[in-house]
Every structure is written in structure tokens, then in C-alpha cells.
Amino acid sequence: MKFIILALCVAAASALSADQISLVQSSYAKVKGHSVDILYATFKADPSIQDKFPQFVGKDLEAIKGSAEFAAHAGRIVGFFSGVIDDLPNIGPHVDALVATHKPRGVTHAQFNNFRAAFTTYLKGHVDYNAELEAAWGATLDAFYGAVFAKM
Numbered sequence: 042m043k044f045i046i047l048a049l050c051v052a053a054a055s056a057l058s059a060d061q062i063s064l065v066q067s068s069y070a071k072v073k074g075h076s077v078d079i080l081y082a083t084f085k086a087d088p089s090i091q092d093k094f095p096q097f098v099g100k101d102l103e104a105i106k107g108s109a110e111f112a113a114h115a116g117r118i119v120g121f122f123s124g125v126i127d128d129l130p131n132i133g134p135h136v137d138a139l140v141a142t143h144k145p146r147g148v149t150h151a152q153f154n155n156f157r158a159a160f161t162t163y164l165k166g167h168v169d170y171n172a173e174l175e176a177a178w179g180a181t182l183d184a185f186y187g188a189v190f191a192k193m
């Protein structure tokens with residue numbers, strides 16, 4: 042069953058139109074430099090995500106936001122996500138890498154979904170988020186998340 046879901050998600054990513062890929066890539070380019078703010082929005086929306094990080098657990102989010110450690114981690118997450126967006130529609134290797142590193146950490150689907158929601162809210166506040174863009178991002182994130190969830 043999981044294999045069928047995975048095959049459908051990879052097919053869904055391949056089914057993204059060239060226009061959709063270009064909309065996603067050009068809108069992402071406007072926020073990819075905002076890694077600290079994106080990680081901050083994610084931790085704020087779901088403190089249980091912050092608590093998974095040994096270096097951040099129990100700390101005041103407002104205080105750690107300006108630290109070099111926070112910036113370094115934000116850069117790693119957003120850098121990884123940039124790789125996914127740059128390589129669309131070829132999500133396979135990125136899915137495998139994320140599952141290999143995050144499944145053993147016990148990251149839940151709910152936490153991943155909360156990252157998605159926080160990122161989407163952030164994007165909406167920083168680009169002209171019209172219906173076309175919403176559909177393109179929806180299709181991209183459905184494909185990526187569907188493939189990740191089929192493996193974890």
C-alpha cells in the first residue's frame with residue numbers, strides 16, 4: 042500500500058506543469074533568504090518542534106532567535122528545502138534523505154504538517170499569494186509530503 046502511495050506521489054510531482062514549477066521557484070526565491078524568520082515562525086506555531094532540538098529545548102524562543110546557533114540551523118533546514126524546490130519535479134532523492142535523517146528522530150506527521158502550515162503562512166505574508174500560486178504550492182507540497190509520509 043505504501044509503495045502505491047509513494048508511486049502516486051512521485052507521479053504527482055512529475056505531473057506539476059512547467060508553469061507551476063516556475064511559479065513555485067520564483068515565489069520561493071523571494072523568501073529563501075529569510076531562514077531565521079521561517080524557523081522562528083515554525084517554532085512559534087508548534088513549540089514541540091523546538092523541543093526536539095537538544096540545543097533549543099526549554100529555551101526562550103525570543104532569546105535564541107538572534108543566536109548564531111539558531112541561524113546555522115535555520116540555514117540548514119531552508120537550504121535543504123531550497124534543494125527540493127530547485128530540483129522540482131525530481132523529489133525522490135530529497136524525500137529519501139529527509140526520511141533517513143528524521144524517521145529515527147521520531148518526528149511526527151503532525152509536526153511536519155505544522156512546519157508546512159507555518160511555512161505557507163509565512164509565504165502568504167511575503168508574496169502575492171493568488172489562486173494560481175496556491176494551487177502550485179499545494180500540488181508541490183502534497184507531492185513532497187505524500188512521498189515522505191509514505192516512507193515514515
Ligand code: HEM
Nearest residue numbers: 090093094095114117118121122142143146148152153156
Ligand atoms: C517539522 C518537524 C521537524 C523536526 C521536529 C525536526 C527535527 C530535527 C532535529 C532534532 C535535527 C537535528 C539538529 C541538530 O542535531 O543540530 C534536525 C536536523 C535537520 N533537519 Fe529537521 N526537523 C523537522 C523538519 C524538517 C524539515 C521540514 C526539513 C527540511 C525541509 C528539515 C531539515 C533538516 C536538516 C537539513 C537537518 C540537518 C541535517 C540532519 O541533522 O539531519 N527538518 N531536524
